[in-house]
Amino acid sequence: MSLRIGSKAPDFEADTTVGKIKFHDFLGDGWGILFSHPKDFTPVCTTELGAVAKLKSEFDKRNVKVLGLSIDPVDDHKRWVGDIKDVTGYLPDYPLIGDHDLKIAKLYNMLPEESGDSAKGRSAADNATVRTVYIVGPDKQIKAQLHYPMTTGRNFDEILRMVDSMQLTAKHKVATPADWQPGQDVIIAGSVSDDEAKQKYPQGWKAPKPYLRIVSQPK
Incomplete structure (x- = not known):
């Protein structure tokens, strides 16, 4: 299934650093941002997760739920957040989804079906395409999607500005x-x-x- 602006954001259940969630239920009647990472303990992603933690209160003000996804088990995520706090000064208090079986990455067209079913043995380069931001509206439709290379950190102030624009123009x-x-x-x-x-x-x-x-x- 090809995902575009206006597509229904696929629902899923997943284990996260805050427990099991069901994506659509987690979003409720608010907006959502799902942003993905190719591997834990990678340099650019470490800075990004801290940047989102710094802006978490701004997303909360706008009724936006934030979720990170990385192709590694949740136990690895829980070890990684300590590094994120050390590097950026901010501890992620939003869910980090474990996608060790690659199911969500495939569901969201970030990896091809032939990628296998395990994160074990895969490198960040193998998962280079898992660098996407999806902004989802209260109707559970994809309102925007952005794709980044591994070497370019995401500008979350710009993503916040996009949310402001979309919420204004929706009203x-x-x-x-x-x-x-x-x-x-x-x-x-x-x-x-x-x-x-x-x-x-x-x-x-x-x-x-x-x-x-x-x-x-x-x-």
Whole structure:
């Protein structure tokens, strides 16, 4: 099954560092971020897990549940978090999913079926494609997915900005322009007619082009 924006995020049950979870139940009626790692005790991933722990309160404010996934057993994850705390100063207090049998990586198209059924003996290079971020909405649909190489650490401030944009545009008929930050002007969605826009924005809007209608961010 190919996963795209708008696809239903596959549900799964898994062992994690906080116990067994069922993905959809864990998310409840909120948003979710599932971000994956090719191997425990790897340098870039160590910094990433700490970066997410640092931002955990920001994700909580936005009703976003965060889950990490790594292709190793949960017992290895529990040993790894100590290193993460030592390196970054932050201890991950969100679930880290154990995917020692590669089932979730395959379910989410991060590894091919012929990859086998065990993490044992596999290197980070073998799992290089397990470097994806999935952002899932309350409807359990995939709202965004980002793929990173092993040598490039993820920018979780940018992922937080994406969440802000998607939550805003899900509530209001607007879009956010390039480099938008919360509180800045937004674009009236193309699906909104001028007549409808006049009712919603009686103060008017800036229109450098007829198809580009700019207004203040809705409250």
